[in-house]
Amino acid sequence: MGTVxxxxxxxxxxxxxxxxxxxxxxxxxVVTGLLAVLATVGGLLWLLPGEGS
Incomplete structure (x- = not known):
């Protein structure tokens, strides 16, 4: 999901x-840029190793 x-x-x-x-x-x-930032942050956080992964 992080890659997506x-x-x-x-x-x-x-x-x-x-x-x-x-x-x-x-x-x-601005709205499109903010969505891009949110998707980037979400993707990076999804790829970080964490509990239960």
């Missing part, structure tokens, strides 16, 4: 950059 989240994060980062370059409203760029 990191792949999603990459797609979202690309989407954020594309929205920015196209002059999309700032709110759309």
């Amino acid at each position: 989240l990191l792949i999603l994060a990459g797609v979202l980062v690309g989407g954020t950059w594309s929205l920015h370059k196209q002059g999309a409203p700032r709110a759309a760029v």
Whole structure:
């Protein structure tokens, strides 16, 4: 699942950059960027060794 989240994060980062370059409203760029950050953090945390893994 961690790998899937990191792949999603990459797609979202690309989407954020594309929205920015196209002059999309700032709110759309910020929301997409925040989702990319959340997916990245989630993916990294999922891959960390922890209890019960």
